[in-house]
Amino acid sequence: MKAPAKIKSSPHATRTVQRRRTGVVAAADERDDLAVEEPLEIRVEGRPVAVTMRTPGHDDELAAGFLLTEGVVARRADIISLAPAVAKKGGGVEANIIDVRLARPEAVDFARLTRHVFTASSCGLCGKATIAAVQAKNPALGPEAGPRVTAKCLAGMTATLAAAQATFQLTGGLHASGLFTAEGKLLVSREDVGRHNAVDKVLGHLLLNGRMDPSQLVLLVSGRVAFEIVQKALAARIAFIAAISAPTSLAVDFARTGGQTLVGFLRDGRMNIYAGADRVVE
Numbered sequence: 001m002k003a004p005a006k007i008k009s010s011p012h013a014t015r016t017v018q019r020r021r022t023g024v025v026a027a028a029d030e031r032d033d034l035a036v037e038e039p040l041e042i043r044v045e046g047r048p049v050a051v052t053m054r055t056p057g058h059d060d061e062l063a064a065g066f067l068l069t070e071g072v073v074a075r076r077a078d079i080i081s082l083a084p085a086v087a088k089k090g091g092g093v094e095a096n097i098i099d100v101r102l103a104r105p106e107a108v109d110f111a112r113l114t115r116h117v118f119t120a121s122s123c124g125l126c127g128k129a130t131i132a133a134v135q136a137k138n139p140a141l142g143p144e145a146g147p148r149v150t151a152k153c154l155a156g157m158t159a160t161l162a163a164a165q166a167t168f169q170l171t172g173g174l175h176a177s178g179l180f181t182a183e184g185k186l187l188v189s190r191e192d193v194g195r196h197n198a199v200d201k202v203l204g205h206l207l208l209n210g211r212m213d214p215s216q217l218v219l220l221v222s223g224r225v226a227f228e229i230v231q232k233a234l235a236a237r238i239a240f241i242a243a244i245s246a247p248t249s250l251a252v253d254f255a256r257t258g259g260q261t262l263v264g265f266l267r268d269g270r271m272n273i274y275a276g277a278d279r280v281v282e
Contacts, residue, residue: 009036009056009057009095010036010056011035011036011055011056011057011167011174011191012033012034012035012036012167012170012171013033013034013036014031014032014033014034015031015032015034016029016030016031016032017029017030017031017032018030033170033171034171034173035055035167035168035171035173035174035193036055036056036193037053037054037055037193038053038054038055038056038096039051039052039053039054039096040052040053040054040056040059040062040063040096040097040098041085041096041097041098042062042063042066042067042098042100043085043097043098043099043100044067044072044099044100044102044105044108044110044113045099045100045101045102045105045108046085046099047110048114049110049113049114050066050114052066052194052196052197053193053194054192054193054194054197055167055174055191055192055193055194055197056095058190058201058204058205059084059098060082060098060204060208061190061200061201061202061204061205061208062098062192062197062200062201062204063082063098063100063204064079064082064100064203064204064207064208065199065200065201065202065203065204065205065207065232065236066200066204067079067100068200068203068204068207068235068236069200069203069231069232069235069236070113070235071137071138071235072102072108072113073102073207075207076207076208077103078102078103078104079100079101079102079103079208080101080102080103081100081101082098082099082100082101083098083099084097084098084099085097085098085099135234135257135258137235138231138234138235138258140234140257140258140259141215141234141237141239141258141259141260142259143259143278145215145237145239145259146215146216146239146240146260146261146276146279147181147182147216147217147218147239147240147279148182148279148280148281149182149218149240149279149280149281150280150281150282151271151280151281151282153182153183153184154184154218154242154263154266154271154280155266155269155271156184157178157180157184157186157218157220157242157266158220158244158266158267160178160180160184160186161176161178161186161189161220161222162176162222164176164178164186164189165189165191165222166191167191168191168222173193174191174192174193174198175191175192175193175194175195175197175198175221175222175223176189176190176191176198176221176222177189177190177195177198177199177201177202177219177220177221177222178190178202178219178220179202179205179206179217179218179219179220180217180218180220181212181216181217181218182216182217182218187210187212187217188202188205188206188210189202190202190205195221195223195224195226195229196228196229196232198221198222199219199221199229199232199233200232202219203232203233203236203238206236207236214236214237214238215237215238215239217238217240218240218241218242219233219238219240219241219242220241220242220243220244220266221241221242221243221244222243222244222245223243223244223245224243224245224246224247224248225241225243225245225246225247225248225251225262225264226247226248226250226251227248227250227251227254229241229251230247230251230254230255230258230260230262231254233260234254234258234260238260239259239260239261239276239279240260240261240263240276240279241255241260241261241262241263242262242263242264242266242271243262243263243264243265243266244265244266244267245264245265246264246265247262247264247274252274252275255274255275255276256274256275256276259276260275260276261273261275261276261277261279261280262274262275262276263280
């Protein structure tokens with residue numbers, strides 16, 4: 001696969017902010033670090049298929065992860081190249097547009113892809129119909145799949161992920177996702193303003209660079225787990241999902257029917273196991 005062109009960008013920026021304290025009349029203008037939010041248009045064979053608001057950086061992984069979880073690609077060999085789109089005037093590259101070239105572009109149903117992305121992003125799908133439609137494409141994982149992880153090891157992953165969140169420590173404004181081994185080793189972490197983007201980035205990294213079996217890894221996310229994140233994990237064949245915050249009801253239902261483990265409120269030495277408790281061992 002052709003290596004993507006690199007565009008220099010920063011995940012954070014500074015703006016002037018007026019800081020005030022209750023009961024103190026004086027105010028001071030200071031510089032504050034903020035998480036950068038910019039649109040990224042994903043194109044396939046030159047055709048726009050999605051626009052997402054994201055934090056710049058690892059755009060190639062974001063595009064690859066998005067196409068993986070949408071069922072457009074299944075392996076690295078399906079992608080010929082990922083690169084910023086070439087501007088029509090001047091021949092330079094477009095910083096916020098990435099174009100993906102595929103080995104078999106004729107197999108892509110562009111009408112279905114763009115329609116599904118729009119419908120899902122506007123909450124047009126819900127409940128049992130959603131689960132049935134997604135699992136028809138991504139079959140449930142069997143009980144033999146997935147790692148067995150000790151509760152102690154699982155609890156320690158949160159501090160490891162937090163230590164890897166360099167931009168969050170500056171801005172306080174990003175979500176994070178990480179892929180861990182069953183022994184607690186962090187393989188990759190990514191930050192983004194969007195929860196689903198952070199997940200797409202680590203899944204895209206795994207697709208483009210990883211050689212490990214996805215079903216033997218733990219996906220840890222820093223925020224809430226909604227249906228879309230569990231669906232993305234199933235598409236990547238990840239059986240174990242953990243979150244520092246809460247899951248939604250549909251996320252729990254989907255994890256149970258998909259044969260996945262779903263852990264929520266993983267913090268302060270405690271956790272709630274909503275699905276697949278047999279994968280959490282002492």
